[in-house]
Amino acid sequence: MATRAVLDNRINAAKNGHMLEQSSGRATGTWGNGYGQVLRGNGRPSDQAEDGPQIPAPLKDDAWIDVYQSTAGFGWMLNVEADEAGIIYRKVLTSHEGGPIVETEWVEIPPAPEVLP
Numbered sequence: 001m002a003t004r005a006v007l008d009n010r011i012n013a014a015k016n017g018h019m020l021e022q023s024s025g026r027a028t029g030t031w032g033n034g035y036g037q038v039l040r041g042n043g044r045p046s047d048q049a050e051d052g053p054q055i056p057a058p059l060k061d062d063a064w065i066d067v068y069q070s071t072a073g074f075g076w077m078l079n080v081e082a083d084e085a086g087i088i089y090r091k092v093l094t095s096h097e098g099g100p101i102v103e104t105e106w107v108e109i110p111p112a113p114e115v116l117p
Contacts, residue, residue: 001083004082013058014059014078041061073096077094088109091106
């Protein structure tokens with residue numbers, strides 16, 4: 001896993017690409033139908049077609065996408081994890097129906113508790 005600083009640079013590049021795609025989608029009225037969960041490595045659950053957007057290559061090993069649907073339409077959440085000396089940090093980017101990207105700060109993820117038999 002990469003560090004937060006490295007991933008911030010990769011995230012900024014991905015956001016710029018996403019904004020260009022949004023501009024193109026608004027201009028042509030086409031948004032595609034690629035709403036589906038994307039796992040690390042750009043994998044998909046077995047019940048989802050592989051025709052939707054992929055995670056940008058520099059982020060594919062450190063991120064996954066979850067999709068949600070509300071009464072206002074679809075949205076997606078890109079979850080990115082960084083590893084710094086064994087401490088895991090997570091940042092979440094969300095967008096709803098081609099709207100602006102909302103980005104959280106990095107948050108430390110506490111280690112999972114040990115399960116005793």
